[in-house]
Amino acid sequence: MNLTTNAALHDLRSQVIAKGNASATSNYIAHARGAMLVDVEGREFIDFAGGIAVMNVGHSHPKVVEAIKKQAERFTHTCFMVSPYDSAVRLAAKLCKAVPGDSPKAAMFANSGAEAVENAVKIARYYTGKTAIIAFESGFHGRTLMGMSLTSKVKPYKFGMGPFAPEVYRIPFANCYRCPFGTEYPSCDLKCADYLNDFFVNNVAPEQTAAIIVEPIQGEGGFIAPPKEYFRRLHEICKQNNILLIADEIQTGMGRTGHMFAMEYYGIEADITTVAKSLAAGMPLSAVVGKKEIMDSVHPSGIGGTYGGNPLACEAALAVFEIFEQENLLDQAQQLGESLRQTFLGWREKFDIIGDVRGIGPMIAMELVMDRNTKEPASEETRALVKYCFDRGVIMLACGSHGNILRFLMPLVITEEQLNQGLAILHDGLTTLGR
Structure with a gap:
């Protein structure tokens, strides 16, 4: 059985993995390092999810x-x-x-x-x-x-x-x-x-x-x-x-x-x-x-x-x-958090869909809303934005009771180039929402 493609692995998965054990993405990872993931077909992803806050020191850190x-x-x-x-x-x-x-x-x-x-x-x-x-x-x-x-x-x-x-x-x-x-x-x-x-x-x-x-x-x-x-x-x-x-x-x-x-x-x-x-x-x-x-x-x-x-x-x-x-990782984390906060607060001035920016340090999130006065959750738009980013090589997660909150859990060792590339894709995604 050839299991070198995402489609083949997904077909086998549907037979042997319980349906309730779901995954947020559809690409099967072959290897990872730092803040980058590579799937079995060689496609690269910038990891803004960190395995749900598990990879703070990065994937496969040599130590x-x-x-x-x-x-x-x-x-x-x-x-x-x-x-x-x-x-x-x-x-x-x-x-x-x-x-x-x-x-x-x-x-x-x-x-x-x-x-x-x-x-x-x-x-x-x-x-x-x-x-x-x-x-x-x-x-x-x-x-x-x-x-x-x-x-x-x-x-x-x-x-x-x-x-x-x-x-x-x-x-x-x-x-x-x-x-x-x-x-x-x-x-x-x-x-x-x-x-x-x-x-x-x-x-x-x-x-x-x-x-x-x-x-x-x-x-x-x-x-x-x-x-x-x-x-x-x-x-x-x-x-x-x-x-x-x-x-x-x-x-x-x-x-x-x-x-x-x-x-x-x-x-x-x-x-x-x-x-x-x-x-x-x-x-x-x-x-x-x-x-x-x-x-x-x-x-x-x-x-x-x-x-x-x-x-x-x-x-x-x-x-x-x-x-x-x-490696002074706490200092890096604080710098990362401040950079993200300033970026997202700037975006909030530009995009009405961003209702709130909150968190501490690099544990930060943006809440997306249909209207800033009513604060109606923009759940569908959030799902669309997560998919937009994934399709362009950035793995992101939503959270919250209504699924309208973008949370950022990238490894603290993410490079400036990787961060900027991922944020540029996210910014483009927000632009496509037209709000």
């Missing part, structure tokens, strides 16, 4: 590749719960130092972001002796049972998949562009944060609530970035009511915002932090990092998993930290 090769020659698996090894311990030390806050910390490893969320919830419930978890509208936390239960959007993530895990409650998020309370920042005095106190009265008591789980910037929900004061207020309410704050940094972490973790930007030390995606540059690895008192409360073997902290993945993650340190 990551070398680390994986060296470890593969030593051993590929022993199970950390049976025969531990140094790379997991060294990586845990790196993470405990990198996660914001001065409190002593401890970590555990799993394989995916959803697994990290599951374990964070388990640990929070164990430590507090309480059961309720509060999540947010438009939030996304994975596709496992607990992940789906915490996730807000029904289609495609939850439709037909219930019943869901009990004791999960949901409140509005701090969306300043589409305020759920009909107010405007800053005159609103953070009504969205104070609403939590009212929520305790009519929905779930703080005495029942183990934790609040929140993305510092909502990813799938539309790159919604609250004001700095919002998290400070939320953190205060949590402390007043003995509720743990879980920061889901699966998408925001590992330099995506120009900070190693986004909570550093907000000046908040979460009680528990989840990490995945770009942690190991494409190798399946996630972590839960929390205050040591909380993490150590669980009895031995109460948390863990067969593949958690796989040695190849841990070595890849250690290489990622080395790249950030030796």
Whole structure:
């Protein structure tokens, strides 16, 4: 069977891959480097998606590749719960130092972001002796049972998949562009944060609530970035009511915002932090990092998993930290973020369809609307723009409840030439929309 064409691979895929396991694009990748992808037919793509925030250090970074090769020659698996090894311990030390806050910390490893969320919830419930978890509208936390239960959007993530895990409650998020309370920042005095106190009265008591789980910037929900004061207020309410704050940094972490973790930007030390995606540059690895008192409360073997902290993945993650340190990648990220912001704000003056530009650093997005006054989502136009870019060699992703938000997750190592070429195509696409 000749599988050297996209059409042949797609034909086989339709026979052997479950239909529900869909892909955003139709070209099958043969190799990649930095911010460039090449499919099986030799067609090149500029990657503005980064494997959904997984490739912050770029595809096949030489240091990551070398680390994986060296470890593969030593051993590929022993199970950390049976025969531990140094790379997991060294990586845990790196993470405990990198996660914001001065409190002593401890970590555990799993394989995916959803697994990290599951374990964070388990640990929070164990430590507090309480059961309720509060999540947010438009939030996304994975596709496992607990992940789906915490996730807000029904289609495609939850439709037909219930019943869901009990004791999960949901409140509005701090969306300043589409305020759920009909107010405007800053005159609103953070009504969205104070609403939590009212929520305790009519929905779930703080005495029942183990934790609040929140993305510092909502990813799938539309790159919604609250004001700095919002998290400070939320953190205060949590402390007043003995509720743990879980920061889901699966998408925001590992330099995506120009900070190693986004909570550093907000000046908040979460009680528990989840990490995945770009942690190991494409190798399946996630972590839960929390205050040591909380993490150590669980009895031995109460948390863990067969593949958690796989040695190849841990070595890849250690290489990622080395790249950030030796190549000043956070500085590059901040420069990239500022360049994107200035470009998009300039475009907003030119294109009426751009209703909002938001995010932190290079985790940035543009919301497209039919009318700036009504803010009607320009969903079809966004889909058309994503296709326009793909047809011309740029891979982009949309997000948000209405699919009308263009999000930018290109590798932080993207070259100026690649960036400008991709943005030129996007600009042309916006021009074709005629708005």
